[in-house]
Amino acid sequence: MQETKERRTNRDRTEATRRDLIAAARKLFTEKSYAETSTPEIVAAAGVTRGALYHHFADKxxxxxxxxxxxxxxxxxxxxxxxxxxxxxxxxxxxxxxxxxxxxxxxxxxxxxxxxxxxxxxxxxxxxxxxxxxxxxxxxxxxxxxxxxxxxxxxxxxxxxxxxxxxxxxxxxxxxxxxxxxxxxxxxxxxxxxxxxxxx
Known part of the structure; x- marks a missing residue:
């Protein structure tokens, strides 16, 4: 039971991080354009690490x-x-x-x-x-x-x-x-x- 809860908690955290990255990227891409947006800006806006970005997405x-x-x-x-x-x-x-x-x-x-x-x-x-x-x-x-x-x-x-x-x-x-x-x-x-x- 505890393992199931932990898996659910980890999955929820993972999905939340992905949502945060997409939301931060959307805001920057629409405000500045894709070309003018850097991955460090996205990471900072999402409040996650660079490693988290590349865990979810291969690149920008x-x-x-x-x-x-x-x-x-x-x-x-x-x-x-x-x-x-x-x-x-x-x-x-x-x-x-x-x-x-x-x-x-x-x-x-x-x-x-x-x-x-x-x-x-x-x-x-x-x-x-x-x-x-x-x-x-x-x-x-x-x-x-x-x-x-x-x-x-x-x-x-x-x-x-x-x-x-x-x-x-x-x-x-x-x-x-x-x-x-x-x-x-x-x-x-x-x-x-x-x-x-x-x-x-």
Missing amino acids: QALFQAVVEQEAAEVAAEIESASPASLPPREALLAGSEAYLQAMRTPGRTRLLLLDGPAVLGRAGMDEIDARHGNRTLREGLVATMDSGAMKALPADALTGLLAAMFDRAALAIDAGAPAGDYRLTLIALVDGLMTARSG
Whole structure:
């Protein structure tokens, strides 16, 4: 019993250290950028030793990838929460689109996922992360909408990739100060343009 408690305590401490490192790194990466952030700064901000950093992550890039993965998972969770299966497919798709734009307004997120992410991890690396999170939710929504007959039948992967790029571009523009309403209105029109006559 005592050994079980000790293992649990050690695991809790390990997980807490990992969370602290990711939180400290996220703050620094968004405030200064990945390139301008050093590992000694991250260690100091997290209140851990350099050894603790390298126990959890091979290097700064591996820590950055963990930060990006967490951000992408949080975005996907917000999309899924906003677009439950109980909604009609078109409404779920539009609700998920709105949730994505809203989620990307979290300070620092566009830099992490859309700017530094591809630059540091490469396009292929970011594509893998997106496929596990945001693009997965988008693809599922598109397939459900096509399966319902509400949307024209198109190759799911190609449609997901093109629409994801469109949503990312909108998020970047809004983050830079463009009118969010203009992009929302246009995105709705573009999505509706994919619908079949019977969907209305």
